[in-house]
Amino acid sequence: MSRIFRAVILGPPGSGKGTISERIAQSFGLQHLSSGDFLRENIAAKTEAGVLAKTYIEKGLLVPDHVMTRLVLPRLEEITRHSWLLDGFPRTLAQAHALDIACDLDLVISLNVPFETLKERLSHRWIHPASGRVYNKGFNPPRVKGVDDITGEPLIQHEDDKPMALVARLRHYKDVAKPVIDLYKSKGILHTFSDTETDRIWPYISTLFSTKIPMHQADTHYAPSH
Numbered sequence: 001m002s003r004i005f006r007a008v009i010l011g012p013p014g015s016g017k018g019t020i021s022e023r024i025a026q027s028f029g030l031q032h033l034s035s036g037d038f039l040r041e042n043i044a045a046k047t048e049a050g051v052l053a054k055t056y057i058e059k060g061l062l063v064p065d066h067v068m069t070r071l072v073l074p075r076l077e078e079i080t081r082h083s084w085l086l087d088g089f090p091r092t093l094a095q096a097h098a099l100d101i102a103c104d105l106d107l108v109i110s111l112n113v114p115f116e117t118l119k120e121r122l123s124h125r126w127i128h129p130a131s132g133r134v135y136n137k138g139f140n141p142p143r144v145k146g147v148d149d150i151t152g153e154p155l156i157q158h159e160d161d162k163p164m165a166l167v168a169r170l171r172h173y174k175d176v177a178k179p180v181i182d183l184y185k186s187k188g189i190l191h192t193f194s195d196t197e198t199d200r201i202w203p204y205i206s207t208l209f210s211t212k213i214p215m216h217q218a219d220t221h222y223a224p225s226h
C-alpha cells in the first residue's frame with residue numbers, strides 16, 4: 001500500500017477553499033474533508049459536540065478549539081488508506097498544534113485573495129444549508145435562480161456573508177490565521193497562491209499536486225467549462 005498523502009488548505013472566507021478542494025479531490029483522488037461538513041453532520045445527528053457547536057455557529061462565533069479538535073482529529077485518524085485534503089481546519093494556532101501531534105502533513109496551500117474580491121464574492125454567495133453546497137451569482141450560479149440544483153430546496157445567504165458582518169469577519173480571520181500560516185512556513189510545507197480568480201490559481205495548484213502525487217486518472221482531470 002502506498003503512503004497516504006495529507007494536505008491542508010488555508011484561506012480567508014470566500015477565498016475559494018471549497019471550490020479548489022473539490023477540483024483537487026476530482027483531479028487527484030484526494031478525499032475532501034471539510035470542518036463545516038463535519039459540523040453539519042454532527043448538528044444533524046444531534047451529537048454532544050454538534051449540539052454545543054450549534055450554539056456558537058448561530059452566534060457567528062468560531063467553535064471552541066477543544067470541541068473542534070475532538071470532532072475532527074478522530075475522523076482523520078480513522079482514514080488510514082486514503083489521501084486527504086482538509087479544508088476549514090486548523091483555523092487557530094491551538095488547532096494547528098493539535099493537528100501536528102496527530103499527524104504529519106505533506107503540504108499546506110494558502111490562498112491569498114484581495115480583501116475587495118472577498119467582499120464582492122461573499123456578498124454574492126448563496127448556500128444550501130442542509131448540504132453546504134455553495135453557489136455564486138456569476139461564477140457558478142444554480143440552474144434555477146434561488147434553488148439548490150440537487151434537492152430543489154431554497155438557497156439562503158449566511159448572516160455573516162452580509163456586508164455589515166463581513167468586514168469584521170475578514171479582519172478577525174487575518175489575526176487568527178497569521179500564526180497558523182507562520183507555523184507552516186517555518187516547517188517548509190507552505191505554498192501560497194495569490195490572485196483574484198480561482199481559474200488563474202488552479203493551474204499552479206494542479207501543477208504542484210502533479211509533482212507530489214500521481215494523477216488520479218488523466219481523464220478525470222478537472223477543466224473549467226467556462
Ligand SMILES: Nc1ncnc2c1ncn2[C@@H]1O[C@H](COP(=O)(O)OP(=O)(O)OP(=O)(O)O)[C@@H](O)[C@H]1O
Nearest residue numbers: 012013014035036057061062063068088089090091
Ligand atoms: N476549524 C474551525 N474552528 C472553529 N470553528 C469552525 C471551524 N470550522 C468551522 N467552524 C464553524 O463552523 C461555521 C461554518 O463553517 P464553514 O467552514 O462551513 O463556513 P464558513 O465559516 O462560512 O467558512 P468559509 O467562509 O471560509 O467557507 C464557521 O462559521 C464556524 O463558526
Ligand SMILES: Nc1nc2c(ncn2[C@@H]2O[C@H](COP(=O)(O)OP(=O)(O)O)[C@@H](O)[C@H]2O)c(=O)[nH]1
Nearest residue numbers: 014015016017018019121125135136139197198
Ligand atoms: N467571481 C468568482 N467567484 C468565485 C471564484 N472562486 C470561487 N468563487 C465563489 O466565491 C464564493 C466563495 O468560494 P468558496 O469556495 O465557498 O470559498 P471558501 O469560503 O474559501 O470555501 C462561492 O460563492 C464561490 O462559488 C472566482 O474565481 N470568481
